[in-house]
Amino acid sequence: MKFEYVLLGLLARRPYDGYELRKWLETEGQFLWAKAHHSQIYRKLVQLETQGWIRHETDVREGRPDAKVYRLTERGHHALREWIRSPYEPSTRLQDIDFTARFSVTAPLDREAAVELLRTELAYRRAQIAKNRNRDRTLLYEDPAPGLDQEVDREVHESLHRLGAGAMDYWVDWLEKSLHRLTGGKTTG
Template sequence: MRLEHVILGLLALRPLSGYDMRKWMDGPGKYIGYGVQLPQIYRVLPRLVANGWAEFAVDPRDGKPDAKVYRLTDAGRDELLAWARSPYEPSPRPMDPDFRLRFLFAGQLGPDVTVQILRTELDHRIAQVREPGWMDFTTVELDPVPEIDPEWARTIQLSAHEFGYSNTAAYIAWLQLTLAKAEVAAGRVLSDTPYRGPESAD
């Protein structure tokens, strides 16, 4: 996941300064698990302008340095749409920040994009849990140092594995639920019926 597309996704919502972007990552966006420092943002913004994907206006601030407020250009919108509709490759690790970023910044462009991302991620995770040996961690032979009791080590390994398994199971359930909601929304969009959320259902 490139920072360029994160910034384009943010600018698709409203004009922002680099400082505003950092505040979003530290605030509402922190649950995604993708944090960057302000200097990284400031290094990328000139590249977006040079590519024609963003433009800025200087916003005078009383008692503070003037701020550059960036907005998306038509070319930037085209780049964001091309990225959002490009093939999504799931990470080997479940619940990776790359998926959450793709889900948020590509998915916000519409239910059809969201459905494709979710289906790809869900199919990949289900295939993972069906792989032979995924639960067979106890078959590994142990020859521990004297300080480790093999039976207790097995107990700890089982607990750790159960933690990962339960998280993965919950993640797959979330993917299934969210995909079902996105498919309903996509169906309503295709039928030209506005989607107003579950509270509008009959």
């Protein structure tokens, strides 16, 4: 997942200055991208402008420093659409940032691509469940370290398995509901 597509997705909605982008990423965007330092944001904006994917206008502000307000260009929109339609490879990690960022950008711009993204993620998670849900989780001990409490160890591992299974079930349910909403209930295809 490349950070530039998160920025392009935001700029597809409206123009932003760097400060507004940073604030959005720290609040509403906290589940879409890891915390971005302001220097990372500004470096990426310069790079995107150099590529011709965005442009800026100076917003003259009375009594405050002027701000560069960035807008998506036609070339940037094209690059964003290419990324949206590019193949998606699910991560082994549940609720990976690549999926959440990609889905948040894709759904409002290309419903068909968002449906395909959901189907890909859902198929991958269902396969993970089929492979791992009922696997043998027996912990084997051979010459364990002194003080290792095997009963607590088994209890903790089983508890973590239930937590992970519950999180996976919740995620799959969310994927199914999202797919249902985007397809109007027509989930085949």
